[in-house]
Amino acid sequence: MGGSKEYAVTVKAKERVAAVLPVQEHWLPLSNLDLLLPAMDVGVFFCYKKPPAKQSKTTFATMVSSLKASLAQALVTYYPFAGEVVTNPVGEPELLCNNRGVDFIEAYADVQLQELHLNNPDESVERKLLPKKKEGVLCVQATELKCGGLVLACTFDHRIADAYSTNMFLVAWAETAASKPISLPPSFRRSLLIPRRPGSHDPSLDRLYVPVSSLPPPPPPHQEAAVNRIYYISADDIARIQAAAGGQRTKIEAFTAYLWRVLARGARPEDKVCRMGAVVDGRTRLARCGEMAGYFGNVLSIPYGSLRVEELKDMDLAETAEAVHGWLRRATTAEHFRGVVDWVEARRPEPAVARIYVGEEDGGVGCVVSSGRAFPIGKVEFGWGKAAFGSYHFPWGGSAGYVMPMPSSRRNGDWVVYMHMLKNFLDLVEAEEPPVFRPLTADYFLADAK
Known part of the structure; x- marks a missing residue:
C-alpha cells in the first residue's frame, strides 16, 4: 500500500x-x-x-x-x-x-x-x-x-x-x-466513588499502580518511536481466534492473548519479559443495578500480566487466553475498584499512575488493550447520514503500546482496530499468516457504509 x-x-x-x-x-x-x-x-x-x-x-x-x-x-x-x-x-x-x-x-x-x-x-x-x-x-x-x-x-x-x-x-x-x-x-x-473509612486495599494494587515518586528508572530508549495504524479484522477471523483460544473465553480475552503472543515474538534480545494489560470499566462492577450507567468521569482500572518472553513463545493460544482470564478476572469486582479508590486516597496528594504504562526495573515490553466495543459509530448522526468511519486516536507518547478494537461502521461484526505501537511489532502483525490485521482502506470503509 x-x-x-x-x-x-x-x-x-x-x-x-x-x-x-x-x-x-x-x-x-x-x-x-x-x-x-x-x-x-x-x-x-x-x-x-x-x-x-x-x-x-x-x-x-x-x-x-x-x-x-x-x-x-x-x-x-x-x-x-x-x-x-x-x-x-x-x-x-x-x-x-x-x-x-x-x-x-x-x-x-x-x-x-x-x-x-x-x-x-x-x-x-x-x-x-x-x-x-x-x-x-x-x-x-x-x-x-x-x-x-x-x-x-x-x-x-x-x-x-x-x-x-x-x-x-x-x-x-x-x-x-x-x-x-x-x-x-x-x-x-x-x-x-468516595473512599471508605477506614480504607483498605489488596496488596496486589501495589503492583498495578505506583506513586510518581517511586517510578523505576526509565527503560533504555527504543531506537524507534511508536507509530499509529488503523486496521480492520473480519468477523470470521475474530471467531477463529476465539475458537483457537478454547471457545470459553470472550472475544476480547482471545484477542488480547493473540496480541500478547505477537508481542513476545517481536521482543528484542534484551527484553526478557512481556507485559499485557487491559482497561476494565468499573461501572457495572460497582453498581450492578445501573446507578452508574450515566456516571461521567473515569471509572477505569488497568490490570496486567507479566510472562517471560520464552515462556510466552512456548504457550498455545488457549494457554495464553487462560492467563489473560486469570489476571483480568481479579479486576472485575466491586472490591477491586473500591480498593483502588482507597489506595489513591492513602497517597494523596502525591500523584500515581498505572504501572504498566511506565515499565518496571526489569525492562521488557508492554501493551494495553482497551475494548472500544461500545464505540457509538452508528449513533453519532447529526442529520446528514451516519458516519462512514470513526475511530479513537491516542498517540500518548509512552513506551507501552495501546490498542483499541471498535465496531466497524459496516455493522457486520468486523472490528476496526487502532494501534499505537513500535513499528517492528506492527510489521509482525501485518505479516501474520493467515492474515488477521488488514490495513484499513477507503475501499473497505466506503463500501456498503450504512
Whole structure:
C-alpha cells in the first residue's frame, strides 16, 4: 500500500462555543480514579460522506451551524466539557465549571474522503484533521473535504472523561442536533466513588499502580518511536481466534492473548519479559443495578500480566487466553475498584499512575488493550447520514503500546482496530499468516457504509 496522499488543510475560522444557558460557576472535584490519569489528551474522529443529492440545501456552512448550535445546547447538560482544569492549593487538578466554552475550528482539506489513507493516521489525521487542544477540556474541528464530505474531530482531556463518558456526550450531542431528548443524562455524583473509612486495599494494587515518586528508572530508549495504524479484522477471523483460544473465553480475552503472543515474538534480545494489560470499566462492577450507567468521569482500572518472553513463545493460544482470564478476572469486582479508590486516597496528594504504562526495573515490553466495543459509530448522526468511519486516536507518547478494537461502521461484526505501537511489532502483525490485521482502506470503509 502506498504512502498517504499529501494534502493541505486551511483553517477558515475559530470560535469559542459556550453553553447556551448560563452555568453557575462552581468547582467539580476529580474522583480518586480521575487522579490516576496524568495530563494527556485523547482524540476521536468521524468521517461523513457528502450529503445525498436530496439534501441539496445541506452545505458545509449549514452543517457547521447545526454542529455549533447543538453543541451549545448539549453543553448545558455536559457542562464539564465547557470548563477548565486548574490546580488546587495542594497541587491536585480540579475542574472549574465556568462555561469557558469549547474551541471550535472550521477548516478545509484539499483531499477527497476516498483519498484519505486512514490506515496511517500519523500522516492523514494527526496535526491535520485532529485539533491540538491548547486550553480548556474539549476542542472540536470540523473539516470540509474536497468531495463535500466532512470530518468531525474532538480532542479532550482524559483526566475529565474516559471513552465511556465521551461516547455518552457524542451521542447526546447528536441527539440534541436531531431535537431528541438526551437518552442517557450524565451523573456527576462523586459520592459514588468516595473512599471508605477506614480504607483498605489488596496488596496486589501495589503492583498495578505506583506513586510518581517511586517510578523505576526509565527503560533504555527504543531506537524507534511508536507509530499509529488503523486496521480492520473480519468477523470470521475474530471467531477463529476465539475458537483457537478454547471457545470459553470472550472475544476480547482471545484477542488480547493473540496480541500478547505477537508481542513476545517481536521482543528484542534484551527484553526478557512481556507485559499485557487491559482497561476494565468499573461501572457495572460497582453498581450492578445501573446507578452508574450515566456516571461521567473515569471509572477505569488497568490490570496486567507479566510472562517471560520464552515462556510466552512456548504457550498455545488457549494457554495464553487462560492467563489473560486469570489476571483480568481479579479486576472485575466491586472490591477491586473500591480498593483502588482507597489506595489513591492513602497517597494523596502525591500523584500515581498505572504501572504498566511506565515499565518496571526489569525492562521488557508492554501493551494495553482497551475494548472500544461500545464505540457509538452508528449513533453519532447529526442529520446528514451516519458516519462512514470513526475511530479513537491516542498517540500518548509512552513506551507501552495501546490498542483499541471498535465496531466497524459496516455493522457486520468486523472490528476496526487502532494501534499505537513500535513499528517492528506492527510489521509482525501485518505479516501474520493467515492474515488477521488488514490495513484499513477507503475501499473497505466506503463500501456498503450504512
